Amino acid sequence: MTHTFRELVVGGVLLAPFVTYALAALVIVLIIRPVLRLTRFANMFSHASIAELSVYVTILGLLMLSI
């Protein structure tokens, strides 16, 4: 079965579906930030910035696979 992606249309300009996913993933990451803070996520890694980027990439990948 072929996975279909819906395009975002703003004022007649077609935007790649990736843009929608990237924005949605950003919103989800911003929402779960307080949870990450409470669980002291940043303290578990030597390079917290890479760990947080990986969370973003994971959410983006999951979104693209599931929707």
Next chain:
Amino acid sequence: MDMAITAARTEASPARGATSAVPAPTQLALRLAGLPISSWAFAVRLWIAVIISLLISFWLQLEAPFSAALTVLLLAEPTRGQALAKAGWRLIATIIGVSASIAITGFLSQSGDLILAAFAAWMGLCVYAAGLLDGYRAYAAVLSGYTVGLIAVQQIDSPQRVFESGFSRGAAIAVGALSITLVNNLLFAPDRYPRLMVQLAAIHRRIREYAKAVMQDEVTDLTATALLKREIVALRPDIASLATEASSGPLRGAAARSAIVAFVAELHAIRALAALPVAADPAFRERLTSVFDRRHDEPPSISPVGHVIDSAKNSADATAAPLVCALSELLRTDEEVRKNLVALKSGMRPPRAWRAPLYQSNRIAVESGIRASAQFAIASALFVLTGWPATSVPLSIVALVIGLGATTPNPRGFTTIALIASPIAIALAGAFEFLILDGVSDFPLLAIALAPFVVGAGLLISGPNPALASLGRLSLIFFMVIFSPSNPQTYNPQTFVFSSLFVCLGIGLLLAAQFLIPPVSQERRWRQLIASARHELGLVLSRSDRRYAPEEAMFRDAVRVGQIASAGSTDLQYRISIEEALSYFDQAAAIRLSDAKLTQLVGDPTDSPLASLAAEARTALVDRDAQRIRASARSLREAAPGDESLAIATSAALLLAGAVIEAAPSQPAPTEKGS
């Protein structure tokens, strides 16, 4: 280009000028070719981000790939959080700017002259908004302004393309922001917070040294206090960018913000102490100064001093009470600073989160806005008169330099640096395009050839010299504008000559317009600030003054003291203005603290009979009449029952306010109404 702004700001603050663009804790002892390895890392990160942004833009076939590369250069901040915060503001400002472009073009598409007039007005509005903000918010305000220049003015002859052009610019900016964010994350760009921690600890140490000097009755320098305040308030924009750094960033930001507010409160407590006669007992003074020798992570060990203070609190001695009040305020604020610094270190919520309100003079902002608008109008009128076909390019350069210059303390100085940078950039871009590349169409060759230029400028940007840093950044940006990478590259000498000429001409004309209508002078700025401080002291305890807690209002006043400390021009004038500003600051702070104590006292239902006395004391405070304040303090002390500690504390605070007001130098007659 914003490093240029930072650089211009650091020029005005010598203490910050010593700060390298790269945070010190990450600076390794290892050096390469005489430069710290962290500078090399910054320059290489910049180069990689430029290459990635160009590669993605070419791959996506974006209309303006150089916009993506320019975004990377503009977002090249030394730390990760700062770059991310700036990227966020850049995206928001672009959306506002594109919307304004569509609106201006939509309404006035029939007449190019009216578009220019509307744009001049919009530019003025944005410069005004930037005058009321600081840090990346001010940058976002001016960016909203010059985005219209880059979109609406460049498409002035083809208004139907404005929407499309806005979209392609938005896409290029998003690609640039993503490239630098990715590179900063993967290549371990340093965080701002370790360096901030070091800076805050150093400031706290200096405040404690100052406290000890006051306690030992040594001579203290007024200018040093004002400069300390300026250094403290200068950290405000950096603290705002902590929130984007990590998931614990917002808490760290709140802790750092509360720490700088507490610094200002501690400085006020020391200044109040300085207004009183020194404690006579040398042993007590010795014990007090030893309190300030402990480290931040040590638990408070103020008990020996605390006992003395507690026992003195109940004494009815009129000279001991204000001294005790000032000392306990000093110890309380010092302890608050310590707790905030501990919270910052551990990423915990601070014990009490303060806001750090910003003071910006409305009148200076309005004047800057009008002047910027007039400067743009002059430059655009001259370009319209020439009747050249491609004048939209230099006009957008003029808008860009006006906008970015507006966020620096000296806009004309910024234009001068830009004028010096442009021939350097033209020479570099010419050599790069026609000698080094000379018709090459492979991307890897472009990437390799760009390396020495971007890395070289990156090393200048991260260097300790602010003037060289801004020159490096501006040269690199103009280099990218003139070279204007595209796929395929055209290598057209005519385009090169025209864009070089227009960059120089635009900046030169703007400098001429700035000589004709000079930006707000330091002298005028200084007068306005002093007048505003005087005016607001008259409004202390009014409804508008009660928006903030006393500590927050103190911080807002300290921002103004910092601005006055930056604006003084001659030596004598400088000292006088600093003394005056500090005296206004001390009086307003002492009055607000006493008022807070009075509110606490009257708010307590058991003390309701004291309400009329409190009202009397408030009137005396507003009138700044030291005799009446002291009389009110005595009446309050006598009216309260013997063991009523709050009434005693209030009475002591009033006596202290009286002493501070009395110690203030006599005020000159108001010459100008404050803004």
